Amino acid sequence: MTIDRRRFLAGAAGASGALLGACASPNPTPSATPTAAAAAAAAPPPPRPFFIGDPGQALLPRGSAPRVVVAGGGWGGLTTAKHLRRLAPGAEVVLLEKNPVFFSCPLSNKWLVDVVDDAFLTHDYLRVADRHGYRYVQCEVTAVDRRARRVHSSAGWLDYDYLVLAPGIRYDYEAWFGNDRRAADAARQRFPAAYVPNAEHHALKRALKSFKGGDWVMTLPPPPQRCPPSPYERACMVAWHFKTNKIPGRVTILDHKSGVAPIGPGFRAAFEELYKDYIRYVPNAAVLEVDPFNRRIKTKAGEMRFDHAVLMAPHQAGDLAWKADAIGRTPEGKASGWADVDPQMLHLRGDDRVYVIGDAVGVVAPSFRFYPKSAHVANAHGQIVAGYLAERLAGRRPTTKLPDNLCYMMVNAGPREAVSVQFDYTLNAQGVIEQTQIDDNDRRAELVAENFRWAGLKFEDMFG
């Protein structure tokens, strides 16, 4: 039997009328009125559906398995969750991540100029959690009570035996704007840095695609920063877009540092040989003032107006590391901005139940100070900490493992050419970590192919 639209609506009206009658009769019987009202007042409120998240309730029931909570599901957190399930199948692993999908910062500069598409950078949390048997909960971690070993989130609280913090970075807009929230919000919304994955990248791509010409400015933060060579790669991709599409634009790189590094000769050759009329490089340009409303910027190297800007405020460990009270102190007693970890074991100094991995990690050695804040290192940290935890859960003492690092940076999108940098780490006789760095400045197509192989292997490691 088919129901035509008129009969369906008539039926629906009748049904809703019946419901209305049941809820609030327009002519209540006198005998029902006082007693029904009193009964309604005394009755407990109707039960709320069980699965509505509430910061005040337990997020998950506690079983007998040891529980590892991974807070932050980017490069480091995803790697930890997957490898931990493989290495310690008896542990309960819960990944808390605020984003609904994973968006890769590596290769996102190439995505800006359509060398790769959305699908290449975007991955599915639910599928990988299901495949490897860990639980992914989309929520924001709001606080960490380390004394009680409890994580609070927008969806409820969760007790842990071990906690892995993998929060990435935050922008220190306070360094530019003090407590002027309006200016900080304007900078973030109109001229996003796109160094934290997802929404900002889409805003940047829109800005690039609609740019008709003029001054495109990029401020580079002081070290340590997320992926130091990537702003130079981004400048090359933007300049390539201007050149290829005959857009009368010029990229000005306002670098806090005194010179291009790493891969300095490789990038400088690209600026001069490929983008002479499109890139202007300004060293020693520490930012002094930013006016996002009037599009003006003042640096130690001079002042300028811009038509569009990629405003990169200084970087720090992500908010979550601050909420967990994981930030170290400088010798002067100020917040260092980065997590205070044991350099070899990667747990917090003074709390070996809490690990920190990836970009949020603070000083690990006196000579080079910080590991490069890269996806390669975060992925390596994820594998290392999963191994450490598996050993501890099995009652054994883990032995030190160190990461390595490898980054490929595209400098030309047609023909496609890249440069690269590699870092290796060893422990010296005093137990101090040492670094060696090899820059490959010779731009060529072969490094682009290697970059895509690297990405394939890393995505497979996290999502396969």
Ligand SMILES: Cc1cc2nc3c(=O)[nH]c(=O)nc-3n(C[C@H](O)[C@H](O)[C@H](O)COP(=O)(O)OP(=O)(O)OC[C@H]3O[C@@H](n4cnc5c(N)ncnc54)[C@H](O)[C@@H]3O)c2cc1C
């Ligand atoms: C343009 C660009 C290019 C790059 N290119 C390369 C490259 O070629 N090679 C390379 O190795 N690296 C590259 N990087 C660096 C790389 O992206 C980072 O080093 C890497 O993402 C660090 O991993 P992470 O796990 O520490 O942080 P992230 O990957 O940022 O993960 C942090 C996660 O924590 C989540 N989170 C934060 N706070 C909360 C909270 N309170 N509650 C719940 N979830 C939270 C975030 O949503 C995020 O998913 C590049 C970066 C950029 C911006």
